[in-house]
Amino acid sequence: MRALSKSQLLKWCNPLARLASRFELPRSGRDASRSLPLGDDCRPGHVYLVGAGSGDAELLTLKAARLLQQADAVVYDRLVGDDVLALLPVGGERHYVGKAKGHHSVPQAEIGALMVRLARQGKSVVRLKGGDPAVFGRMGEELDALAIAQMPATIVPGITAASSAAACMGIPLTDRGHAQQLRFVTAQLCREDGTPDWAALARRDETLVFYMGLSKVDAICAGLREAGLPDDWPIMLVANASQPDQRSLVGSLADMPGRLAAEPLPSPCVIVVGSVVKRVEASPASVANQARYACQR
Structure with missing residues (x-):
């Protein structure tokens, strides 16, 4: 296996280090053993519609960052920033469904079907969308697809x-x-x-x-x-x-x-x-x- 260059290592390590530093309270004047309260693990067979924000990984919510680390499968868009994608676990299951003007690489109906199929396999699924999924993000169509299939879903807002x-x-x-x-x-x-x-x-x-x-x-x-x-x-x-x-x-x-x-x-x-x-x-x-x-x- 070819060794990673210094620039490649920094590309991966820097976003992770910045994210890890946000999961602890400042040590000066605080109990160093305390940490920020975080929710439970991803639930199997559940779809999370997560806002990736505008690209800067430090603008992710803590909940979004936690779900990205825990999900079995991530279905993501073209507008998700590289720094955010760098936070995904190495070897994790990824599905790119990006759309560009005048060219939909994956039709919307197929995206809905993909989320349903992954969830029915018992996987926890993050549907990762740039910005906030509820602001011009076609989230309504995806919620409808999940509702028809009776799949549970959670919305995690992002910075629009x-x-x-x-x-x-x-x-x-x-x-x-x-x-x-x-x-x-x-x-x-x-x-x-x-x-x-x-x-x-x-x-x-x-x-x-x-x-x-x-x-x-x-x-x-x-x-x-x-x-x-x-x-x-x-x-x-x-x-x-x-x-x-x-x-x-x-x-x-x-x-x-x-x-x-x-x-x-x-x-x-x-x-x-x-x-x-x-x-x-x-x-x-x-x-x-x-x-x-x-x-x-």
Whole structure:
């Protein structure tokens, strides 16, 4: 067996060390024998719909991390970060069912059937989804498949891309001086009945977050401007939030299509629209967080 290189060892060991350090309370001023309370082991024949967060393994919940270590089988998506996958036990059963735009490698019905089959074999199953499984993650369809098969399921929420992107850019999603409402919107405009209700979305007292909208930036900017938002209304794009290759663009509804054409961003990308975006330039947290992720590259 070929020995692992130093870089390969670090790739595996660093996420595990960071995770292990979070399972104990700080030793100074505390009883060193105490540890964080954790739940029971995975149950056989049970499916856990687990949010993997936005990619940074340290943003996993403790429950999600525990289940990943204990599950007999993990069914995971394309948007699950490498650092999170590195936490899976070596040799554990893995099933990749990732989807990319315009190409579904595994149809949704087959994903449901796979989870049912694994659970019926008496295995504990983690269905690992990027972000939060309940936010544009097709979790409802998977719950329906499990319910029809009468398989028990547990939902474990994760940090959704909107929260992660705002935190990485050092701004809040809501702020008393900017937004009293927050709305998550899917930007998939090519569905039956066409476009969103732009007039309802063009408010100055809320923050809009568009998911899956990188190819729809022109339509989003045009629709909101036509519905009454000013040309200089702030918009921010954040790709691969919380990951080493995180990138962002900040501009206005009028100039963002041109900015994006000149400096294309990769997917996944979230789009944040609202006056709260003005806080990016003034936020010391923005500078610190962006420097942190730049140093990981």
